Amino acid sequence: MEAKTGTWTEKKGLAQMLKGGVIMDVVNAEQAKIAEEAGACAVMALERVPADIRADGGVARMSDPDMILKIMEAVSIPVMAKCRIGHFVEAQILESIGVDYIDESEVLTPADEEHHILKHNFKVPFVCGCRNIGEALRRIGEGAAMIRTKGEAGTGDVVEAVRHARSVIGSIRALQVMNDEELMTFAKNNGAPYELVKEVKTLGRMPVVNFAAGGVATPADAALMMQLGVDGVFVGSGIFKSGDPAKRAAAIVKSVTHYQDAAILAEVSKNLGEAMVGRNAAHMPEGEKLAVRGW
Amino acid sequence: MKIGVLALQGDFAEHISMLKKIGAETVEVRLPKHLDGLDGLIMPGGESTTIGKLAVAYGLMEPLREFGKIHAVWGTCAGAIFLSKDIGRNQPLLGLMDIKVQRNAFGRQVDSFETDLEIEELMKATGTEHPYHAVFIRAPIIESVSGSAKALSVLEDGRIVAAQQGHLLATSFHPELTSDTRFHEYFISLASES
Numbered sequence: 001m002e003a004k005t006g007t008w009t010e011k012k013g014l015a016q017m018l019k020g021g022v023i024m025d026v027v028n029a030e031q032a033k034i035a036e037e038a039g040a041c042a043v044m045a046l047e048r049v050p051a052d053i054r055a056d057g058g059v060a061r062m063s064d065p066d067m068i069l070k071i072m073e074a075v076s077i078p079v080m081a082k083c084r085i086g087h088f089v090e091a092q093i094l095e096s097i098g099v100d101y102i103d104e105s106e107v108l109t110p111a112d113e114e115h116h117i118l119k120h121n122f123k124v125p126f127v128c129g130c131r132n133i134g135e136a137l138r139r140i141g142e143g144a145a146m147i148r149t150k151g152e153a154g155t156g157d158v159v160e161a162v163r164h165a166r167s168v169i170g171s172i173r174a175l176q177v178m179n180d181e182e183l184m185t186f187a188k189n190n191g192a193p194y195e196l197v198k199e200v201k202t203l204g205r206m207p208v209v210n211f212a213a214g215g216v217a218t219p220a221d222a223a224l225m226m227q228l229g230v231d232g233v234f235v236g237s238g239i240f241k242s243g244d245p246a247k248r249a250a251a252i253v254k255s256v257t258h259y260q261d262a263a264i265l266a267e268v269s270k271n272l273g274e275a276m277v278g279r280n281a282a283h284m285p286e287g288e289k290l291a292v293r294g295w
Numbered sequence: 296m297k298i299g300v301l302a303l304q305g306d307f308a309e310h311i312s313m314l315k316k317i318g319a320e321t322v323e324v325r326l327p328k329h330l331d332g333l334d335g336l337i338m339p340g341g342e343s344t345t346i347g348k349l350a351v352a353y354g355l356m357e358p359l360r361e362f363g364k365i366h367a368v369w370g371t372c373a374g375a376i377f378l379s380k381d382i383g384r385n386q387p388l389l390g391l392m393d394i395k396v397q398r399n400a401f402g403r404q405v406d407s408f409e410t411d412l413e414i415e416e417l418m419k420a421t422g423t424e425h426p427y428h429a430v431f432i433r434a435p436i437i438e439s440v441s442g443s444a445k446a447l448s449v450l451e452d453g454r455i456v457a458a459q460q461g462h463l464l465a466t467s468f469h470p471e472l473t474s475d476t477r478f479h480e481y482f483i484s485l486a487s488e489s
Contacts, residue, residue, distance in 0.1 A: 003408040010407045013432045013472050016306040017340045017372070039349060041304055041342040076384075076398060077342050078433065100404035100433070123405050250348075257303050257325060257349055 006123030011145035014078065014100065014125055015209035018042055018146075018232055022222065022253050023211065025049050025236040028067070029074035035239070038249035042078040042100070044234070045071040050107045050154030050290070051237035051276065060108040062090040065097050072098065080127070085294055086112025088121075095124040101146070102126045104139075106293035107153045107236075114295060119143030129213065131164045131291055133171035134190030137200070140208055141193040147206060149230065150291040151214020154237050156278030158221045160291060161214050162228065168210065169229045175201045214291065217242070217275050219255030219268050226259035243273030296483060299324040299333040301359075303349040305341020305373060309471040313479045327358040335367035335486030338374030340432065340469050343398065346373055347387035356387065363391040367462040367486035375465035376435050392460050393442035400436040400454075400467075407432045412468075414448045414457065420484060421477045428475060429456070429468035436467055462489035 004010075021041025026032040027049060035043050047063040048056065062083050072079045078100035083090035085104055090111075094102050104117055106129050119126040120143035129150035130136035136147045149168055151161030171190070175197070178186060183201065187194040199207050212225035213234035222233045233256055235249075242248045251268040258264040286292065298314050300307045302323035311321045314337075322329060324336065336359075338346070350356055362368070363378075368391065370378040378389055379396040401407070411426040418424060427448075437455040440446055444460035456467040462485050470478035 003410040005406060005408045007409055009409060009430055009472060010404075010432060013430055013469065014404050014407065016309060016472065017342070017432055019306055019308070019341070020302070020304040021342060021345055036344060039304075039345045041345045072403075077344060078404065095405065098403045098405060125404065253345065254349065254352065261325075 008145070011125035012208050015127070015146035018078070018211075019209055020256060021232045022249075022256050023080065023232070023234045024239055024249060025234075026071060026240070029070045031240055031245070032071045032075045034246050035249055036075045036077050038246055039253035040077060040249065041232070042080055043071065043075060044080045044082065044103060044236070045099075046082055049237040049240060051156075051241050053107060054154045054288075062087070062094065062108070065093060068094070068099060069097055082108055083117075084108040085110040086115050086117060088117045091117055091122060091126075095122055099124065104128050104144075106150060106290050110293050116142050116294070127211075129291070129294060130168065132167045132190070133200070134192040135294060136168055136206065136210070137190075137192035137196040140196055144208065146209045146211070148211040148213040148234055150294075151212065151216070152281040152284070153214045153290050155215050155281040155284070156217040156238055156241070156276040157281040158215045158217070158224065160281045161212050161216060161225060164214075164291070165212050165225060165228045165230055168206070172200055172205060176204055215281060216252075217278065218272075219251045219265055222252045223255045223259040223265050226256055232256060238276055241276035248272050248275075296320065296486060297322060297332060297334050298483070298486065299330060299336045301336065301338040301346070301374070303341075304345045305339040306469070306471055307339045310337045310339050310371075313471050313476055317476050317479055317483065319483060326353055327355055330358055330362050333362070333366065335369070335482065335489070336362060337482070338368065338370040338377055339471065340372035340374065343373040343376040344386050346377055350377075351387050356389065359389055360391060363389065363463060365489065367464070367482065367489045369464040369466070369482045369485075371466050371469050371471060372432065372434060375437070375467060378463065378465050392458065392463050392465055393444040394440050394458050394460075394465060395438045396435045397438050398435050399433050401431065401434055404433055407434070410450075412448050412456070416447055416459070417477055417481055420481050423477060427477065428473055430472045431456075431468045434467045437465065462486070
């Protein structure tokens with residue numbers, strides 16, 4: 001038979017290889033090497049980490065392809081890159097330079113306030129953010145092969161990540177005890193595709209890999225998300241905005257593997273230096289929240 | 296039959312669910328003590344650099360080498376890299392199998408592919424005749440086999456994608472991402488012989 005590329009199995013499959021791992025934001029080849037050396041299972045190449053995007057203001061766009069290519073040359077692990085919500089041409093560009101995964105991300109300024117990218121049109125797989133199961137299943141319906149709960153990027157405050165992960169995982173649990181006639185009502189109330197709602201009930205989990213993102217700053221934060229039931233963790237500003245990035249990165253990698261072992265978590269949490277300063281996300285004005293972007 | 300799955304990083308849960316389907320008892324292996332009492336070990340797909348670093352950090356390298364001397368071990372993708380002797384770059388390897396492996400040999404994710412393979416040994420062992428549907432993801436190839444290692448499956452262009460050396464098994468592709476349990480059954484037969 002002919003070899004087939006860009007299939008749904010291939011797209012979902014790469015995310016399955018990332019499970020139990022940490023995906024780290026990096027802004028240049030040097031940081032990418034530090035991340036790989038620390039044990040990151042993939043890196044997210046972007047020009048500014050979310051904390052700086054917040055501080056700088058203005059329009060945040062796809063990164064310079066040349067900068068992404070330099071990171072792809074520097075490391076052997078998968079490289080992801082972000083495009084704006086709805087900006088399918090940025091996605092076409094990222095696909096053409098060969099990134100391994102595209103993050104259609106609320107961290108960048110949205111290009112379309114009604115539509116997300118129809119991700120089934122691409123060979124490269126996509127990851128998208130969500131705050132609840134309806135948003136997650138809408139993105140999967142459009143072709144996202146991996147989901148991450150949004151949290152609140154660039155804050156170093158894990159509260160929103162916990163809120164979103166609990167919402168998604170709680171809904172999956174609730175579906176398990178619903179009878180079949182309740183599923184259409186669930187689909188309607190959550191704005192979720194009916195077929196995917198049925199699939200979640202059958203599987204007892206999300207049909208694609210689900211990571212946590214947005215506010216993870218310590219090994220304990222990462223292990224908290226794992227114990228809540230996510231498959232792995234994205235760490236953005238939390239590593240390279242801290243006092244000792246290499247050490248903190250390695251500690252977070254270990255905490256995701258040994259997330260149920262409190263003695264190991266204590267060991268890796270020692271002497272990590274300054275964590276990123278952080279901003280209290282629960283008291284942030286709605287207008288400053290990135291997680292509300294996406295529809 | 297009690298089979299461990301190395302659970303440092305990667306798709307270990309997928310292997311566990313395949314093993315459960317064919318009636319094996321399973322254990323997640325993160326520390327050396329988790330190897331006690333196992334009849335065999337699967338090392339999953341994932342990132343080989345991540346898995347190698349965590350194995351070094353938690354003192355698993357020597358215990359895994361000792362385990363592999365007497366028990367069946369199977370590596371899929373990253374696990375196959377970890378089993379090998381040589382990958383032409385510097386990262387932690389168990390060196391249990393006499394195979395030379397090249398990482399990301401087919402390119403990046405957009406080049407990842409699915410295809411059917413005729414694997415005689417597997418069809419013979421499981422008494423089946425249909426080809427094996429293999430899923431390759433940023434996959435390595437086995438550049439060469441030496442010593443008592445032999446190729447189990449090759450692509451049409453002759454590149455090796457599965458190899459066996461006694462009770463040790465390496466595949467470039469991911470049987471755990473399919474619903475075909477033949478490779479897992481084959482591995483269980485190796486584990487019961489060793």
